[in-house]
Amino acid sequence: MIDIFAKHAGLREAYGALTATSPRNPFEVVIERPVSASVGIIEGRETLLFGTNNYLGLSQSKKAIKAAVETAETMGVGTTGSRIANGTFGLHRKLEARLAEFFRRKHCMVFSTGYQANLGTISALVNKDDILLLDADSHASIYDGAKLSGAQVIRFRHNDPVDLEKRLARLKDHPGAKLIVAEGIYSMTGNVAPLDKFVDIKTRHGAYLMADEAHSFGVMGANGRGVAEVQGCEDGIDFVVGTFSKSLGTVGGYCVTNHDGVDLMRLCSRPYMFTASLPPEIIAATMAALEDMQERPELRTKLQDNAARLHAGLQKAGLKTGEHVSPVVAVTLETVDQAVAFWNALLENGVYVNLSLPPATPDNRPLLRCSVMAAHSPEEIDRAVVVFGEVARHFGL
Amino acid sequence: MTDSVTDISAMIIEKLLANPKVPRDIDGNSKIVEDLAFDSLAVMNFVMEIEDEIDVSVPLDKLADIRTINDLAGCLHALKVAQA
Ligand SMILES: Cc1ncc(COP(=O)(O)O)c(C=O)c1O
Numbered sequence: 001m002i003d004i005f006a007k008h009a010g011l012r013e014a015y016g017a018l019t020a021t022s023p024r025n026p027f028e029v030v031i032e033r034p035v036s037a038s039v040g041i042i043e044g045r046e047t048l049l050f051g052t053n054n055y056l057g058l059s060q061s062k063k064a065i066k067a068a069v070e071t072a073e074t075m076g077v078g079t080t081g082s083r084i085a086n087g088t089f090g091l092h093r094k095l096e097a098r099l100a101e102f103f104r105r106k107h108c109m110v111f112s113t114g115y116q117a118n119l120g121t122i123s124a125l126v127n128k129d130d131i132l133l134l135d136a137d138s139h140a141s142i143y144d145g146a147k148l149s150g151a152q153v154i155r156f157r158h159n160d161p162v163d164l165e166k167r168l169a170r171l172k173d174h175p176g177a178k179l180i181v182a183e184g185i186y187s188m189t190g191n192v193a194p195l196d197k198f199v200d201i202k203t204r205h206g207a208y209l210m211a212d213e214a215h216s217f218g219v220m221g222a223n224g225r226g227v228a229e230v231q232g233c234e235d236g237i238d239f240v241v242g243t244f245s246k247s248l249g250t251v252g253g254y255c256v257t258n259h260d261g262v263d264l265m266r267l268c269s270r271p272y273m274f275t276a277s278l279p280p281e282i283i284a285a286t287m288a289a290l291e292d293m294q295e296r297p298e299l300r301t302k303l304q305d306n307a308a309r310l311h312a313g314l315q316k317a318g319l320k321t322g323e324h325v326s327p328v329v330a331v332t333l334e335t336v337d338q339a340v341a342f343w344n345a346l347l348e349n350g351v352y353v354n355l356s357l358p359p360a361t362p363d364n365r366p367l368l369r370c371s372v373m374a375a376h377s378p379e380e381i382d383r384a385v386v387v388f389g390e391v392a393r394h395f396g397l
Numbered sequence: 398m399t400d401s402v403t404d405i406s407a408m409i410i411e412k413l414l415a416n417p418k419v420p421r422d423i424d425g426n427s428k429i430v431e432d433l434a435f436d437s438l439a440v441m442n443f444v445m446e447i448e449d450e451i452d453v454s455v456p457l458d459k460l461a462d463i464r465t466i467n468d469l470a471g472c473l474h475a476l477k478v479a480q481a
Contacts, residue, residue, distance in 0.1 A: 131456075136441070136442070136445070146457075152456035152457075152458065153456055153457040153458065154454045154455075154456055154457070155441060155445065155457065157445065167454045170452070170453065170454055170480060171454070358438070359436050359437070359438040359439075364438070364439070
């Protein structure tokens with residue numbers, strides 16, 4: 001009999017080597033419980049959380065908690081069905097209307113996760129006769145959506161409008177539809193996409209543009225509508241996809257657009273149709289978190305201040321960070337061994353960040369991905385910077 | 398004029414040898430993943446460099462069938478001819 005797991009031999013070896021040198025398994029960190037948005041109990045110790053996506057701290061929103069509890073008590077905890085069968089409650093429609101209004105778009109579809117929002121949107125929009133142009137550093141959910149769609153996939157260089165345009169020019173006689181996909185803020189590096197430049201290009205080349213604002217929704221823009229709002233190019237973006245699992249602190253995803261054609265997506269997007277819809281308490285909590293976010297624009301100001309503080313602090317400590325000041329600050333290291341040791345030392349000193357290893361990182365180098373929240377106090381950020389500096393010195397970096 | 402498969406293959410080898418980590422004894426029949434120890438991301442990124450050299454874009458699904466340097470050269474050549 002053929003060993004069905006034989007194909008994982010390479011992975012097993014890499015994983016074995018990694019866990020052999022690390023005092024703890026970086027993929028099995030347990031947050032026993034959160035104490036607040038910015039502190040969690042890890043290995044019995046209070047630990048500063050600098051590796052979440054809880055940018056506005058709304059996973060602990062009082063308003064969202066109350067909405068979830070009340071809704072669970074009155075409606076139960078699940079829908080037990082698909083959006084196109086028994087899984088659409090009044091609440092789902094209400095959330096879609098709220099989001100459409102928030103983004104000033106005609107239509108909104110809500111999905112059960114952000115991952116599925118990408119899968120469901122991309123796979124419904126293009127098929128084998130079409131072309132997808134993906135930023136090379138796109139999230140796995142975009143690549144997976146591309147695979148599911150069957151469209152021809154062409155990568156363009158990360159954040160590079162010139163390269164995108166060159167590739168579109170090569171396709172000028174191709175008869176299929178062309179869909180460009182980019183993110184707002186890139187999750188690993190914090191890089192911000194030149195969406196305004198992509199809008200200009202897509203207009204000239206007759207292509208469509210989809211932006212995944214997963215990490216920028218609620219985070220960027222005067223109203224929190226993301227990088228497109230900051231760059232003043234929302235009208236040029238055909239489809240905006242995003243998630244509730246970051247700035248809103250719950251779970252679920254969405255796609256908003258002005259194209260009326262999306263109505264039929266509800267009947268052909270498999271990741272929308274063939275899965276249970278979000279439970280009512282999640283929808284209620286998400287709506288409350290959205291309100292909380294709109295009522296407290298100061299959260300965004302605080303977040304930007306905190307982002308600048310962490311970015312400047314880490315740079316001053318001599319660490320190699322990206323150039324963009326955004327709530328994601330990635331410290332690049334040279335070797336995996338170095339990154340694993342550094343990450344363990346941070347955790348032992350009470351600071352949790354994300355350890356990101358190649359091939360999940362852009363240029364084959366490991367990253368310590370830090371993210372800030374509006375909920376971090378200046379003291380917490382300074383403390384994290386001090387620990388980073390001490391660890392770096394300890395390892396002679 | 399479009400370069401022949403042999404020309405493209407030679408150009409790929411030259412590019413690869415510019416990377417000190419690549420074994421010195423590669424030829425057109427060398428397997429990209431097995432002999433060069435490239436992972437899927439490294440293959441995609443390397444193909445991006447070659448694309449610029451000969452001004453084509455290789456759709457990702459085409460990469461699935463490519464094993465050797467000559468396969469890659471053949472694929473690029475076919476795309477270039479189709480584009481001309
Ligand atoms: C850019 C991007 N898109 C989509 C997702 C998927 O979102 P979710 O985790 O809510 O499914 C993520 C995060 O995981 C992401 O970083």
